[in-house]
Amino acid sequence: MKPFEIVETPIEPQKYSDYVLHAGAGAVTVFTGHVREWTHGIRTLYLSYEAYIPMAEKKLAQIGAEMEAKWPGVKAAIAHRIGEMHISDIAVVIAVSSPHRKAAYEANEYAIERIKEVVPIWKKEIWEDGEEWIGGQKKYPEKGIE
Amino acid sequence: MKPFEIVETPIEPQKYSDYVLHAGAGAVTVFTGHVREWTHGIRTLYLSYEAYIPMAEKKLAQIGAEMEAKWPGVKAAIAHRIGEMHISDIAVVIAVSSPHRKAAYEANEYAIERIKEVVPIWKKEIWEDGEEWIGGQKKYPEKGIE
């Protein structure tokens, strides 16, 4: 495994928590994002994710570097799966270790917010009666995306 | 496994995250608390945890009920290990699922704070040159612990 990677096969969270664990870590948080059956009253059959893989892995690693700079002592690993996924499948895992628990929670939540902002990954929802690429409707910011 | 339990053998986080996962869950957070080698500059050799087991399991279940009341849609499982533990061993696992991520983070962090307040479990740190039961130095509150 790479600590910041796009994968095409089922995600095993334990691999990423093992990677961040070390003798100085008192707390590990693992977030997994799962395919949910119902969103806004519409039943999802399955999802399909697509990524601009090399750039997405670079951006995941950048988020990891941001976390480690903001919360000294934090160590992170992030993986996002692409391709077709069904209900309860893991789309993303974020593992964070830290000497103390506060930073492990905060840095983990920071990571998922940043993923949703800057990592070139796209989700298509497939329902019984249609499908759609999901994406924020933000306008192009004058100063660029960062 | 029981969803709220005191155990005497190594904790496998996956069991607890599997327990909380369901078709409506979009987010799962798993917190694990680990034995850390250094605390305040003192090197820990190992820890020993003791619990008032029946009351501790009752209090863990109570915390779960508090979480599910405060964050509707949240499902939780918590286990705490007792006995001797060495560096990096898991002392506690908190697994939380939720339709949306915000509640999964918040409810998880709430649980660890509550565990440290109300669950009758005690930690003894064993160092190279001594040992000590760890415990907050709070005075008996007039209104009781809750």
Next chain:
Amino acid sequence: MIKVSYFARLRELTGKPGETIDRESMTVRELLDWAETAYPGFGKDTVHVAVNEEYALKEDIIQSGDICAFIPPVSGG
């Protein structure tokens, strides 16, 4: 007869996991005073009492047959 349990530091201080007190009823406050007298250094101001696995207030009354536990400051997690 009131049963009491000791944990952690208190188990080591008293040298036993618990014992039975030959009383029909007493308040939690009286139980703590009894423990402090019986075991100097008990630290009753930092110790909670659970009666039948629930935290009790100092004014609560313990009856014969109740299961009590002295709860020193907890440190789980």
Next chain:
Amino acid sequence: MIKVSYFARLRELTGKPGETIDRESMTVRELLDWAETAYPGFGKDTVHVAVNEEYALKEDIIQSGDICAFIPPVSGG
């Protein structure tokens, strides 16, 4: 020669994963205008451009040999 890639909605709109544009240099803004003209409905106001795997500003200049990608609103996580 400037290489461009299309993803997600834009890949379906253009019907291709990418193509090569026969230009020596252009700004990001010019590239977006070109795409909007070539593919009505492209939605250039919601699309970012990455140049060599980094987000670029509209004023940035793209040179021949650069690898560009059109990035519609992301939705990972």
